[in-house]
Amino acid sequence: MIDFLIGLFLATLITALFTTRLYRLLWWYSLNSLMLGFLALFIGRELDDKAMLITGIATIIIKAIGIPFVLKNLSQKFHFVRQVIPRIKVQYAIMLIPAILVFTFYLSEPITHMIKSNSNYVAISISSLFLSLLLMIEHKNVAPKIIGFLSMENALFLLGITATEGMPMLVELGIFFDLLMAIVVINLLFHKEEMKV
């Protein structure tokens, strides 16, 4: 089940890279976060780690439901450009994304050797990090860049779950708090008279 969820996590991120509509992008981000939340719940149950279970529930509520909802509202309030065409053409992206995946698996090989459990998952989380960076790079508009930043945070969260079998609860909650703060700042940055994003 965990393999299936982690596959879906990666698949939703890859699909987001090809998306040309903003609401679809939000939808893929929401699904990506949902998979992450389920992963935390499954791994937490396997390890009997209550903190990870709480984190999983918080991920689903905040990242899979809350943040996409807030971002959709913001996009309607400030009339975001909804057509978000990636700068990298589809035919090149099709070649680039597998190359990134293979490269990160090769790059993370020395690290994965040292991590006893879930070593492949670590490689996947590092490749997700690179793919999120690609999402930020390939778009000119601000909104997809924000999704890229949030996806990057998801990739790091996955790394935290898989490489360390969960970070301390206090740190996880702090990261959530910072994420909420980021959303507040993003909201403030979208000043109505300067919305040419």
Add this chain to the structure above:
Amino acid sequence: MMLSLLLLPAVLMFMVSFSKNKNVSIWLSIISFSILLPIIKLFTLPKPYNIWDTYLVADALNTYILLVSSIVGIGVTFALMTLDKHVEVSANSYRRFYRFFAIFWIGLIFSILANNMGIYWIGLELATLSTVYMIKTNHSPTAHKEAWNYMIVGAIAISLVLFGVILIYASAKPILGEEAMSFNLLLSHAKEIPSPFLFEMGFAIASIGMFVKMGFFPMNLWLANIERASFYPVAALFSGILESAVIVGFFRFSQIAMKINYSHLFAFVFIYTILTIFIVSFLIFRAKDFMRLFSLSGIEHMALIALFWVSGGTFAALLHFGAHAFLKPALFLSTGVLESNGKYRIAGALRGYKGMKGALFWFFVSLFLLAIVSLPPSPMFFSELYGFGAMIETAKQSDHMLAMIGAVLFLLILLSVIFYRFVAIYQSMKYEGEENEKKVYTSELFALVIFTLSLMVLLLPSSMAFLRSIS
């Protein structure tokens, strides 16, 4: 109790910033001065002092950095009193600036005093996010664009730091469990870490994140562009306080890395910082406005601090850090006056100051400009002497002595390029261009006096002895 005292001024500042009273700016300034009181109290307590369990622990190093940062904060507050005299800023933006300054301060307290990698990261992220809005206080399209740039590049940098933290935590978790987040425990068990390679990877990635935040190679210009676009007190906060929070993290991580494999750490930082100074020195040579000039010079000094620190010149690094933290905000705050009439013009910027206030301003700016290029008796002169001494000592003990001494000489040539440019700029400010009358306000002078006095205190034998005791 101590944590409440430390956070109280920031919380009060946050609450008062919502008031629409006419005198709110005076109240905000008074409250921001009070941040110094609990820090002085903390400074006098025996160390290490547990502020919040083992999560926040005050030791000599972080208390010194917090004290320096609070003095810079107060100096910036003085300059903020007359911000509207030099730039267009609405009352609402002014209050919002303080609101985010309060959040920034809370983030800083957590990151500077953290004995936990996770809490350090959370504090740093909070401080980074709050500065995004500070940039936006300037309602210009450039500032708007740069605020987004800061948000995105800052987020990437901070994510790299978190990536590094996770790898470091993963490397030490088998022996320390959840306590692997603690800096102190990591330091005392550094030799027992089962996967040193994993730690080193984590350290390198976290360091690159911190270096990007400080504007090191390859991101040399992003910080300069942001500081150019925002109001001058924001640039002063960046250079004097935010970079302190970043460098304290580097100090903590590198202390552990030194115990794991010193030669790897030294080679990594040495090559990275020399590359940074190489590029920055030429960018400084081409700089055509004060903000970019001071910002690029800040990158050079942060690179030197990192280099002195890993070379074993802890005293030199801390002295250089203190001197830079006072000098650079003072110079950034002076740009408010220097650029108020002549826009970005350097020629003649130091001419046209009348009266006692004008003469004092002219004197202070000259003093700061010459001190930043390490002319004696600037504390930077002494820190560079000790720092380069430490580097030569390290070179003597290494297997590549000649190559390293060659690199040190190369570094000195680069510093001479920067020295030459600053002296040329000073001469242009003083002896070229037109003479336009400029106005200096008492609060701005007072800020510069605070920085000058702080620099003088740094030179006292007791201060030097204190810095030596940290090392």
